[in-house]
Amino acid sequence: MKVISVSSPLDLWTTVRSVGTFTVACSFAALWAFVKVLRALRWRLKTTQLRGPPRTSFIYGVSHDIVSSKDSGGMYERWTTEYGVAYMIPSVLGQTRIVLCDPRAIAHFYARETWTYVQTPLSLTLLETSVGRGLLWSQGEDHRRQRKALTPAFSNAAIRKLTSVFYDSAYKAKGAWDTAIESSKDGGAVIEVQNWMNYISLDTIGIAGFSHDFGSLDGKRASVTEVFDTFGNNQKASAGNQVLLLLASAFPIITKIPTKRIDLIKKLSAAMGEISDDLLIRSRREKDVNTSGRDEEKSIIGLLIKSEGQDAELHMSKEEVVAQMKVLLLAGYETTSISLTWALIELSRHLDVQTSLREELLAFGADPTYDHLKANFPYLDAVVHETLRLHPPVGEFTRVATQDDVIPLSEPVRTISGEMTDNISIGKGTLITISSAAINRSSVIWGLDAKEFKPDRWLTEDGISGKAKEVQGHRHLLTFVDGPRTCLGKDFAITEFKTVLSVLVKNFVFEMRDGPDTPVEIARGILPRPRVVGEDGIGVPLRVRRYE
Structure with a gap:
């Protein structure tokens, strides 16, 4: 028997305390492991076990393959062909995700999003760090309240009034490009268009929203x-940053580790916060002076100020108000500028499409109104939606189930035990992934030409396949998602997209600087962005000349 030697009462107490602390720590660790095992067993009993790709990494599952892939949507589509419209993929540190690639299953999912299916702990942590507890972060009743408070600012009537703002931004860019072309010797200029689309989008949301x-x-x-x-210019993110983000899906606390990207996110949040505070202070003063205030209350910032009142029907705290402004600044800057850049790339690759679009715009003559843009330009509408189909700014998302559920499928899948089933049971805690890029570009859903930029598909009744019509999103796309979390600014974004594109295409001819086969890759900004291979940052240089 081992004898513990103690030379004084103090030594005795120190020994007892150290042994006690170690015992307590071991007990907590054992309890944590026991709870984890119980949850895993319950999840396995409650969740249909599906087939899927094998784990390629003991630590990351297949997550690292997806993140580093040049075409993650294509990976999901290939797995759908092999394993069916719903399958399981191994994820980080033993986690498993169910991937849905079935229109009926996705419609069921969207109908229950923000209640049954909610943001993952990692998403909540990153959203709170970057934009605060606003519309993107909130769930359930809080989300419904915040969304309802903002909805009037995005009505048809509100956007109709903002169309002139979209034109002003587009014509400012046109004026600068005219000057650049005039100073060139060959009647054209190489213009880095992505930065210009960024500036158009940022100035537009600043004026239109605030x-x-x-x-x-x-x-x-x-x-x-x-x-x-x-x-956009910080493309040399270290492999370590990528590893930390992957591991953070299992342990969100990892996001507290300072990295260059996390520091940038915090810096962006602080900058947007300062601007939001300044705009709110100025707008409150102006509201006090303005006695009518009816139009102002229907603007974005007017509605936010109105919601601050303690007696407001849809009251929002100051923290929530600032968070909404951050969300709108971020969304207004990122998504529309990415879509506009992709549209100019596709038009430069497909000069016949560019010519057809220009002919439609020139035939109308004057700048179209909001109502004309919605109803009188079928080819412009087709180009816009084909761009949104092929290049959704957000390619995929993952949610976690807060309760058990049963998801119906439009066609049966084979389980891991070999049985066929036309529905899958979802246990509480299950991670669900949907790839909008995979659904939008699926050959099974959109036809054999799904990977091609083909606006004509939107112009005939049979241009959209029957399977695509089963997708319950805006125009059968998942670009703006669906259900309670459908993008609130969808019509704002589409109208701005059409307005800017109409001005630029009427006045300029676009070509890839190094020819139509110039390779384009995905670069990492806040969201994935296009970049011409070999360029720094988010460079997309196009050869631009006036249309005569």
Whole structure:
């Protein structure tokens, strides 16, 4: 028997305390492991076990393969062909995700999103760090309340009034491009279009949403534009950062570790917060002076100020109000500029499409109104939606089930035990992934030409296959998702997209600088962005000349 030697009462107490602390720590560790095992067993009993690709990494499952892939949507589509419209993929540190690639299953999922299926702990942590507890972060009743408070600012009537703002931004860019072309010797100029689309989008959301001109199109440099640009130019993110983000899906606390990207996210949040505070203070003063205030209350910032009142029907805290402004700044800057850049790339690759679009626009003559843009330009509408189909700004998302559920399928799948089933049981805690890129570009859903940029598919009744019509999103796309979390700014974004594109295509001819076969890759900004291979940052240089 081992004898513990103690030379004094103090030594005795120290020994007892150290042994006690170790015992307590071991007990907590054992309890944590026991709870984890019980949850895993319950999940396995409650969840249909599906087939799927084998684990390629003991630590990452297949997550690293997806993140590093040049075409993650294509990976999901290939797995769908092999394993069916619902399958399981191994994820980080033993986690498993169910992937849905079936229109009926996805419709069921969307109908229950923000209640049964909610943001993952990692998503909540990153969203709170970057934009706060606003519309993107909130769930359930909080999400419904915040969304309802903002909805009037995105009505048809509100967007109709904002169309002139979209035109103003587009014509500012046109003026600068005219000057660049005039100073060139060959009647054309090489223009890095992605930065210009960024500036158009940022100035537009500033004026349309908050009556504030960032002045990016005039060459002004605000703190928020500098941080936005830093994201786009910071392409050499270390492998360590990628590893940390993958591991954070299992342990969100890892996001507290300071990395260059996390520091940038915090810096962006602080910059947007300062601007939001300044805009709110100024707008409150103006509201006090303005006695009518009816139009102002229907603007984005007007509705936010109105919701601050304690007696407001849809009251939002100051923290929530600032978070909404951050969300709108971020969304207004990122998504529309990415879509516009992709449209100019596709039109430069397909000069016949560019010519047809220009002919439609020129035949109309004057700048179209909001109502004309919605109803009188079928080819412009086709180009816009084909761009949104092929290049959704957000390619996939993952949610976690807060309760057990049963998801119906439009066609049966084979389980891991070999049985066929036309529905799958979902246990609480199950991770569900949907790839909008895979669904939008699926050959099974959209036809054999699904990977081609083909606006004509939107112009005939049989151009969209029957399977695509089963997808319950805007125009059968998942670009704006669906259900309670459908993008609130969808019509705002589409109208801005059409307005800017109509001005640019009527006045300029676009070509890839190095020919139509110039390779384009995905670069990492805040969201994935296009970049011409070999360019720095998010460079997309196009050869631009006036249309005569």
